[in-house]
Amino acid sequence: MKTTHHPAVAQLSLPTVLSALGDPVRLRIVRSLADGRELGWGELTVPVGKSTLSHHLKVLRAAGVTRTREEGTRCYVRLRLDDLEQRFPGLMAGVLPAVVAEAGEE
Amino acid sequence: MKTTHHPAVAQLSLPTVLSALGDPVRLRIVRSLADGRELGWGELTVPVGKSTLSHHLKVLRAAGVTRTREEGTRCYVRLRLDDLEQRFPGLMAGVLPAVVAEAGEE
DNA sequence: GACATTGTTCGATGTTCGTCGATCATAGAA
DNA sequence: TTCTATGATCGACGAACATCGAACAATGTC
Numbered sequence: 001m002k003t004t005h006h007p008a009v010a011q012l013s014l015p016t017v018l019s020a021l022g023d024p025v026r027l028r029i030v031r032s033l034a035d036g037r038e039l040g041w042g043e044l045t046v047p048v049g050k051s052t053l054s055h056h057l058k059v060l061r062a063a064g065v066t067r068t069r070e071e072g073t074r075c076y077v078r079l080r081l082d083d084l085e086q087r088f089p090g091l092m093a094g095v096l097p098a099v100v101a102e103a104g105e106e
Numbered sequence: 107m108k109t110t111h112h113p114a115v116a117q118l119s120l121p122t123v124l125s126a127l128g129d130p131v132r133l134r135i136v137r138s139l140a141d142g143r144e145l146g147w148g149e150l151t152v153p154v155g156k157s158t159l160s161h162h163l164k165v166l167r168a169a170g171v172t173r174t175r176e177e178g179t180r181c182y183v184r185l186r187l188d189d190l191e192q193r194f195p196g197l198m199a200g201v202l203p204a205v206v207a208e209a210g211e212e
Numbered sequence: 213g214a215c216a217t218t219g220t221t222c223g224a225t226g227t228t229c230g231t232c233g234a235t236c237a238t239a240g241a242a
Numbered sequence: 243t244t245c246t247a248t249g250a251t252c253g254a255c256g257a258a259c260a261t262c263g264a265a266c267a268a269t270g271t272c
């Protein structure tokens with residue numbers, strides 16, 4: 001595919017991370033990944049077209065929230081929980097429960 | 107001044123809160139308030155004009171992150187920590203340390 | 213009443229964002 | 243090689259956003 005760029009741990013920016021999380025569609029993606037599992041692209045069920053999904057995954061990736069692994073023609077996504085914990089200790093521990101709890105509200 | 111509107115606890119939305127926090131200027135405001143103190147409008151030193159500051163405070167207020175109290179011609183701002191804890195337990199406990207830690211990086 | 217202070221609102225400008233359909237590049241299958 | 247499936251990229255659109263200066267409203271002071 002392409003050289004999917006992932007920022008280094010030291011370069012993760014808090015406004016960028018929070019801004020990436022501040023969108024309903026992306027928050028829904030994060031919720032799907034909240035348990036740490038790696039999911040295939042197609043398993044991310046969001047109510048948008050695939051070009052839009054690709055865009056949102058790019059935003060999450062650029063913010064350092066997710067890591068995309070390519071395997072053949074398909075790719076897999078997971079949260080960068082360890083990296084985020086290293087850069088912003090406790091952040092995701094505070095955010096993820098709220099993200100998961102938000103599931104039953106919509 | 108005006109009828110400054112504050113959303114009820116049950117109406118706080120996670121994407122809205124995170125989105126409100128996902129801006130450098132607003133994050134700087136939140137950092138000033140991180141210890142729970144109430145600050146006067148003028149004590150919020152951010153590198154923007156006053157109309158822009160007013161706008162950012164409105165965004166934070168509308169998201170339910172801050173509460174504005176008016177007293178005469180001047181007003182005071184503070185975080186709605188209790189309300190946020192009630193609606194999203196642990197969220198601010200995870201976010202605020204990262205916000206404060208971010209202080210020495212810029 | 214006249215003036216000063218404080219913060220909001222308005223209008224405008226340039227930028228960024230979310231969304232889509234269409235196209236393209238890559239890797240695997242027939 | 244040809245076809246197919248997977249995602250990324252492109253171009254475009256309208257909406258939302260950050261910013262500013264100027265004008266405004268409300269309160270306090272002289």
